[in-house]
Protein backbone atom coordinates (compact mmCIF):
# COMPACT_ATOMS: atom_id res chain seq x y z
CA UNK A 241 0.00 0.00 0.00
CA UNK A 242 1.29 3.46 -0.87
CA UNK A 243 1.23 6.09 1.89
CA UNK A 244 1.64 9.81 1.46
CA UNK A 245 3.59 11.26 4.39
CA UNK A 246 1.82 14.17 6.05
CA UNK A 247 1.93 15.94 9.41
CA UNK A 248 -0.49 17.51 11.85
CA UNK A 249 0.73 19.92 14.51
CA UNK A 250 -1.41 21.10 17.41
CA UNK A 251 -0.33 24.22 19.30
CA UNK A 252 -1.52 24.20 22.92
CA UNK A 253 -1.85 27.06 25.39
CA UNK A 254 -3.09 27.19 28.95
CA UNK A 255 -5.56 29.87 29.96
CA UNK A 256 -7.64 30.72 33.00
CA UNK A 257 -10.38 28.37 31.86
CA UNK A 258 -8.26 25.46 30.70
CA UNK A 259 -6.13 24.35 27.77
CA UNK A 260 -6.81 25.55 24.23
CA UNK A 261 -5.67 24.11 20.89
CA UNK A 262 -5.12 25.97 17.63
CA UNK A 263 -7.16 24.48 14.80
CA UNK A 264 -8.37 26.14 11.60
CA UNK A 265 -10.99 26.16 8.89
CA UNK A 266 -9.51 24.77 5.67
CA UNK A 267 -10.04 27.23 2.80
CA UNK A 268 -8.63 25.13 -0.06
CA UNK A 269 -7.58 21.60 -1.05
CA UNK A 270 -8.06 18.43 0.95
CA UNK A 271 -10.84 18.72 3.56
CA UNK A 272 -11.96 22.18 2.40
CA UNK A 273 -14.61 23.66 4.72
CA UNK A 274 -13.66 21.43 7.65
CA UNK A 275 -11.95 22.47 10.84
CA UNK A 276 -8.59 20.69 10.82
CA UNK A 277 -5.21 20.67 12.50
CA UNK A 278 -2.38 22.68 10.96
CA UNK A 279 -0.20 20.54 8.74
CA UNK A 280 0.28 18.99 5.34
CA UNK A 281 2.59 17.07 3.08
CA UNK A 282 6.18 16.20 3.91
CA UNK A 283 8.29 17.48 1.02
CA UNK A 284 11.16 15.40 -0.44
CA UNK A 285 14.28 15.68 1.72
CA UNK A 286 12.35 17.03 4.70
CA UNK A 287 11.91 15.33 8.07
CA UNK A 288 8.41 15.07 9.49
CA UNK A 289 9.31 17.58 12.20
CA UNK A 290 10.69 20.03 9.63
CA UNK A 291 7.48 19.67 7.62
CA UNK A 292 5.33 20.31 10.70
CA UNK A 293 7.23 23.53 11.49
CA UNK A 294 7.07 24.70 7.87
CA UNK A 295 3.34 24.01 7.57
CA UNK A 296 2.51 25.83 10.83
CA UNK A 297 4.42 28.85 9.53
CA UNK A 298 2.84 28.72 6.06
CA UNK A 299 -0.68 28.19 7.35
CA UNK A 300 -0.77 30.45 10.41
CA UNK A 301 2.42 32.56 10.40
CA UNK A 302 3.67 31.00 13.62
CA UNK A 303 7.29 29.97 14.18
CA UNK A 304 7.73 26.67 16.02
CA UNK A 305 11.21 25.26 16.56
CA UNK A 306 11.75 21.56 16.01
CA UNK A 307 13.00 20.99 19.55
CA UNK A 308 9.74 22.43 20.89
CA UNK A 309 7.70 19.73 19.13
CA UNK A 310 6.38 16.82 21.16
CA UNK A 311 5.73 13.61 19.22
CA UNK A 312 2.07 12.78 19.84
CA UNK A 313 1.77 9.67 17.67
CA UNK A 314 1.05 8.36 14.20
CA UNK A 315 -2.19 7.79 12.29
CA UNK A 316 -2.77 5.88 9.10
CA UNK A 317 -5.80 7.31 7.29
CA UNK A 318 -7.05 4.61 4.88
CA UNK A 319 -9.40 5.54 2.03
CA UNK A 320 -10.30 2.18 0.37
CA UNK A 321 -12.39 3.93 -2.29
CA UNK A 322 -9.53 6.37 -3.07
CA UNK A 323 -6.28 4.59 -2.16
CA UNK A 324 -4.28 7.46 -3.63
CA UNK A 325 -5.50 9.50 -0.64
CA UNK A 326 -4.03 7.10 1.95
CA UNK A 327 -1.92 9.11 4.37
CA UNK A 328 0.57 8.28 7.07
CA UNK A 329 0.28 11.17 9.49
CA UNK A 330 2.83 12.19 12.11
CA UNK A 331 1.21 13.99 15.03
CA UNK A 332 2.94 16.68 17.07
CA UNK A 333 1.98 19.11 19.79
CA UNK A 334 3.85 22.26 20.81
CA UNK A 335 3.54 24.57 23.79
CA UNK A 336 6.23 27.07 22.78
CA UNK A 337 6.23 29.16 19.63
CA UNK A 338 6.62 32.73 18.41
CA UNK A 339 3.96 34.90 16.81
CA UNK A 340 0.22 35.27 16.70
CA UNK A 341 -1.99 33.08 14.47
CA UNK A 342 -2.85 34.83 11.21
CA UNK A 343 -5.18 33.79 8.41
CA UNK A 344 -3.45 32.47 5.29
CA UNK A 345 -4.61 31.36 1.84
CA UNK A 346 -5.11 27.86 3.28
CA UNK A 347 -6.46 28.24 6.83
CA UNK A 348 -8.49 30.51 9.10
CA UNK A 349 -6.89 29.72 12.48
CA UNK A 350 -8.93 29.67 15.68
CA UNK A 351 -8.37 28.60 19.30
CA UNK A 352 -10.69 26.01 20.84
CA UNK A 353 -10.93 24.63 24.35
CA UNK A 354 -9.79 21.03 24.32
CA UNK A 355 -12.80 20.23 26.51
CA UNK A 356 -15.18 21.42 23.75
CA UNK A 357 -13.54 20.51 20.44
CA UNK A 358 -15.62 21.42 17.34
CA UNK A 359 -15.93 17.75 16.36
CA UNK A 360 -19.15 18.27 14.39
CA UNK A 361 -17.19 20.49 11.97
CA UNK A 362 -14.10 18.25 11.76
CA UNK A 363 -13.36 14.99 9.96
CA UNK A 364 -15.66 12.46 11.62
CA UNK A 365 -12.67 10.38 12.69
CA UNK A 366 -11.20 13.22 14.77
CA UNK A 367 -13.39 12.27 17.72
CA UNK A 368 -11.58 8.93 17.88
CA UNK A 369 -8.02 10.17 18.05
CA UNK A 370 -7.75 13.92 18.64
CA UNK A 371 -8.52 13.92 22.39
CA UNK A 372 -5.88 11.20 22.82
CA UNK A 373 -3.29 13.11 20.79
CA UNK A 374 -3.86 16.26 22.86
CA UNK A 375 -3.31 14.38 26.12
CA UNK A 376 0.22 13.82 27.35
CA UNK A 377 0.80 10.36 25.85
CA UNK A 378 1.00 9.18 22.24
CA UNK A 379 -1.62 7.58 20.05
CA UNK A 380 -1.11 4.99 17.31
CA UNK A 381 -4.17 4.61 15.08
CA UNK A 382 -5.44 3.14 11.84
CA UNK A 383 -8.60 4.92 10.68
CA UNK A 384 -10.42 3.36 7.73
CA UNK A 385 -12.99 5.48 5.96
CA UNK A 386 -16.16 4.24 4.26
CA UNK A 387 -16.82 4.43 0.51
CA UNK A 388 -18.08 8.00 1.03
CA UNK A 389 -14.52 8.97 2.12
CA UNK A 390 -16.10 10.81 5.07
CA UNK A 391 -17.60 8.46 7.63
CA UNK A 392 -15.55 6.02 9.67
CA UNK A 393 -15.66 2.32 8.78
CA UNK A 394 -13.28 1.27 11.53
CA UNK A 395 -10.94 2.83 14.02
CA UNK A 396 -8.21 0.81 15.71
CA UNK A 397 -6.08 2.69 18.13
CA UNK A 398 -3.88 2.34 21.11
CA UNK A 399 -2.64 4.93 23.55
CA UNK A 400 0.71 4.84 25.31
Ligand SMILES: Nc1[nH]c(=O)nc2c1ncn2[C@H]1C[C@H](O)[C@@H](COP(=O)(O)OP(=O)(O)OP(=O)(O)O)O1
Pocket residue numbers: 246247248268269270271276277278279280281317327329363365366383
Ligand atom coordinates in the same frame (compact mmCIF):
# COMPACT_ATOMS: atom_id res chain seq x y z
N1 LIG B 1 -9.32 11.46 7.74
C1 LIG B 1 -8.64 12.54 8.12
N2 LIG B 1 -8.93 13.18 9.29
C2 LIG B 1 -8.24 14.29 9.70
O1 LIG B 1 -8.54 14.84 10.76
N3 LIG B 1 -7.20 14.83 8.97
C3 LIG B 1 -6.92 14.22 7.83
C4 LIG B 1 -7.59 13.06 7.36
N4 LIG B 1 -7.04 12.68 6.17
C5 LIG B 1 -6.05 13.59 5.94
N5 LIG B 1 -5.97 14.49 6.93
C6 LIG B 1 -5.04 15.63 6.99
C7 LIG B 1 -3.61 15.22 7.07
C8 LIG B 1 -2.93 16.38 6.36
O2 LIG B 1 -2.50 17.31 7.34
C9 LIG B 1 -3.99 17.05 5.50
C10 LIG B 1 -3.74 16.96 3.99
O3 LIG B 1 -2.65 17.73 3.66
P1 LIG B 1 -2.79 19.20 3.08
O4 LIG B 1 -3.78 19.97 3.88
O5 LIG B 1 -1.45 19.79 2.94
O6 LIG B 1 -3.37 18.90 1.66
P2 LIG B 1 -3.68 19.91 0.51
O7 LIG B 1 -3.87 19.06 -0.71
O8 LIG B 1 -4.82 20.80 0.91
O9 LIG B 1 -2.44 20.89 0.44
P3 LIG B 1 -1.01 20.86 -0.26
O10 LIG B 1 -0.10 20.01 0.62
O11 LIG B 1 -0.64 22.29 -0.21
O12 LIG B 1 -1.22 20.29 -1.63
O13 LIG B 1 -5.21 16.37 5.79
